[in-house]
Amino acid sequence: MAASFQALWRQPRVPSERRAVWLLAALLGVTAGCSSLPDSKHAGIRYDTTPSPWPADRACINPQRGAIVAKEVLMGRTRTVVIAGGPNPISDQAWATYRPGGANQKNSDRHTLFTRSCFARSPVAPPDCVGESCRRTVESDGHTWVELSRIEAVDCLPAEGRCDPASIRPGQLAIIVTYKCHEMVFEGRAFLLQGPRGEEAVMHATADGQPTTDVALPPGWSLRETVLAKPLVIHPFGGAGACYYNILRDAKAQSFHQIRYAGPSYP
Secondary structure, X not given: OOXXXXXXXXXXXXXXXXXXXXXXXXXXXXXXXXXXXXXXXXXXXXXXXXXXXXXXXXXXXXXXXXXXXXXXXXXXXXXXXXXXXXXXXXXXHHHHHOOOOOOOEEOOOEEEOOOEEEEEEOOOOOOOOOHHHHOOEEEEOOEEEEEEEEEEEEEEEOOOOOOOOOOOOOOOEEEEEEEOEEEEEEOOEEEEEEOOOOOEEEEEEEOOOOOOOOOOOXXXXXXXXXXXXXXXXXXXXXXXXXXXXXXXXXXOOOEEEEEEOOOOEEO
């Protein structure tokens, strides 16, 4: 098994309190559709598709390099994605058989494809946070976890249909509107998802570590493999310190971060 994020969270922190970035336990359980979590319109979500400022000296709460298998859980009550970290992270051995309690859901394995990454702050931390105030550590099932992102809404493609982000059907895409302050860098081989209105997204993770372009997509969408001429650095969107990302998921549990939009705002 590849190294996990837990090794990157060594600084002590007093504990307090995903099936995936796209699963919402009690509200979006493993068999529920998009109606279980509001779409962006009903959630009142709208953001500028302008990348948010990202200072060159931004401190990272997880200075990650290289591919990993992330240990992630979605906390159903808060719709927050947490990752193993803090003073008592779950071990690789315990993770293999771990089943979260309550309304929380364990993510399937996420084999990441980016070469390095920087989480600047937990979703509840203000943009001007410094040091430990940027990281919120919570406790669940006897282990400590670090809050990384929050699910805001789920949209579906085709828009007139229904989709279950836990089990996308061929010809569908789920769009999980997520709040996370995360920089990612992709180098070399990359998989780019492109839409009919100029949309583009880069694959950041798979369930099995084997990315493929052989997947049925909505009309007008395509997926291709390429070799990047230079590093692709992506930052969250929204401007003025906001940290929105659209995370797309296809029928083979491949996940993508949207990097180009059809217009100046989403949706």
